[in-house]
Structure formats: structure tokens, C-alpha cells
Amino acid sequence: MNHAVISTIEGPIAWVKLNRPERLNAMNRQLVDGLSEALAAAEADEGVRAIILHGEGRAFCSGDDLKDLDAQTASEAETQDWVEAIQAVTLQIMQSRKIVIAAVHGWCVGGALEWVINCDFRLFAEKTRWFFPEVTYGLFVTGGVTALLTKQVGPQVTKELLILGERHDAQKALEVGIAWKIVADDGLLDEARQLALTIATRPSAAVADVKRAINDGFHSSLEDAMAQETAATVRGFLSPEAQAKAKEF
Structure with a gap:
């Protein structure tokens, strides 16, 4: 049984917790595979409307567990498989029809920070610290x-964050748009819960369509974006749930 990630269901919310506190929830294969499994299970659960991703202990996640990664013994195929497993989680988050909320505290580093950026809403606790160490190590994001x-913060700020790799606080995350909101450390999970419950009151199909159109819009042309908007708007107009809410409004 995989204990590196623990998933629980609370009404319309799937809580997905990174659970290697003795290593500050650092990413090893067990954690990456466990996260992928938890996200897949939440995606398949029709009752789940939002997923809250958070970490156990003193950190959200301290990035790759360098203790478990040894370039001296890993083959090119094994390294390729490892990176593709990390990238697969990104696709699961961004292509999910559920809203994924990151509740971030303590350290949030490297690959884990990249997963946070993939999430739809990012709540940062006041004492959060974060940075991209990869380029400093000669690696890549x-x-x-x-x-x-x-596209979110511009090429200049992106180069600053990725190339210089300096450590930043929660306020910097808010200023550059990585954090959606800063909350008190002891209120982080409650704030995430309230956000998830609010999202759960919105029509599920409309929420999923908006998420998909916005995420795809990062890379699509105007025509592609409008085509997605048209299809989603038609689905909305034909939805009895949407019609009932519009009449109520």
C-alpha cells in the first residue's frame, strides 16, 4: 500500500495529502506514483467537485528527493521514465474536469512548485518559502x-525566477501571480475547504468547460479559443441545470 500520498473524501472534496514528512514530502517515485493514483481516483469519482492538494508536516514539498536520485546508477531510460512520470501529473492536474486547489505551506520547491503552478487556485500560507533550484543545479524545470x-508573469520575471533561483516569501508569490491568495498558516486548510465548497455550488459542466477553455487558451489561436467557447456555451444553454440557475438569478 502506498502511504506516501493519502487521499480522503469529504463530501464534494477530495483531500490529497503528500505524506513523507520525515523528508519534507520530497518527491520520490512512490510519492509521484501515489499522487497520480490519487488524482485518477478523484477524477473518476462523480461526487468529487474539487481536489485540495496539500502537504503533511512542516512543508508542502521540498522538491526532488536527491537522496533517491543518483545519476551514477540511473540509466537514460530510467531517468526518462522518472521525468515523464512527473510530467504526467501536470497533465492530470491541468486536464482534470475538477478544480484543483493547492494549499501551500512551509517549503515549496522545484517540481512541487511547478505542480502548484499547474493548479487552478493557489493558496499560500504566510510563512511559505519557495524557489526553483533546477537551473542552479544544471537541471531544467x-x-x-x-x-x-x-504568459502569466512575462518573460523577464520568468527568467528571474528560473535562472537566478533565489528563495522567495509568500508576498513575492502574490506579487508575481503565482499565489492567488495569502492566508494565515493556521487557517490554510479551512480557507481551502471553503473555496472548494463554493466551487461545488457551481454547475459542474460549466466549471469544467471554463477550466478547459482557459488552460487550452494558453496555447491556442483566437479561432481555437472561440471554437471551444462556442461549443461550451452551446452545452451551457442546453443544460437544464444552467437554465434553472439562470431563471433563479
Whole structure:
């Protein structure tokens, strides 16, 4: 049984917790595979409307567990498989029809920070610290952030964050748009819960369509975006749930 990630269901919410606190929830294969399994299970559960991703202990996630990664013994095929497993989680988050909320505290580093950027809403606790160490180590980022960050914060800030790799606080995350909101450390999970419950009151199909159109819009042309909008709007107009809410309004 995989204990590196623990998933529980609370009404319309799937709580997905990174659970290697003795290693600050650092990413090893067990954690990456466990997260992928938890996200797949939440996606398949029709009752789940939002997923809250958070970490046990003193950190959200301290990035790759360098203790478990040894370039001296890993083959090219094994390394390729490892990176593709990390990238697969990005696709699960961004292509999910559920809203994924990141509740971030403590350290949030590297690949885990990239997963956070993939999430739909990012709540940062006041004492959160974060940075991208990869380029400093001669490595490279994942999670599509070279495209996502460039369009969110601009090429100059993206180069600052990725190339310089400096450590930042929660306020910096808010200023550059990585954090959606800063909350008190002891109120982080309650704030995430309330956000998830609010999302759960919205029509599920409309929420999923908006998420997909916005995420795809990062890379699509105007024509592609409008085609997706048209299809989604037609589905909305034909939805009895949407019609009932519009009449109520």
C-alpha cells in the first residue's frame, strides 16, 4: 500500500495529502506514483467537485528527493521514465474536469512548485518559502512552466525566477501571480475547504468547460479559443441545470 500520498473524501472534496514528512514530502517515485493514483481516483469519482492538494508536516514539498536520485546508477531510460512520470501529473492536474486547489505551506520547491503552478487556485500560507533550484543545479524545470509562467508573469520575471533561483516569501508569490491568495498558516486548510465548497455550488459542466477553455487558451489561436467557447456555451444553454440557475438569478 502506498502511504506516501493519502487521499480522503469529504463530501464534494477530495483531500490529497503528500505524506513523507520525515523528508519534507520530497518527491520520490512512490510519492509521484501515489499522487497520480490519487488524482485518477478523484477524477473518476462523480461526487468529487474539487481536489485540495496539500502537504503533511512542516512543508508542502521540498522538491526532488536527491537522496533517491543518483545519476551514477540511473540509466537514460530510467531517468526518462522518472521525468515523464512527473510530467504526467501536470497533465492530470491541468486536464482534470475538477478544480484543483493547492494549499501551500512551509517549503515549496522545484517540481512541487511547478505542480502548484499547474493548479487552478493557489493558496499560500504566510510563512511559505519557495524557489526553483533546477537551473542552479544544471537541471531544467518541468510542469510546462516555461510556457505557463511566461504568459502569466512575462518573460523577464520568468527568467528571474528560473535562472537566478533565489528563495522567495509568500508576498513575492502574490506579487508575481503565482499565489492567488495569502492566508494565515493556521487557517490554510479551512480557507481551502471553503473555496472548494463554493466551487461545488457551481454547475459542474460549466466549471469544467471554463477550466478547459482557459488552460487550452494558453496555447491556442483566437479561432481555437472561440471554437471551444462556442461549443461550451452551446452545452451551457442546453443544460437544464444552467437554465434553472439562470431563471433563479
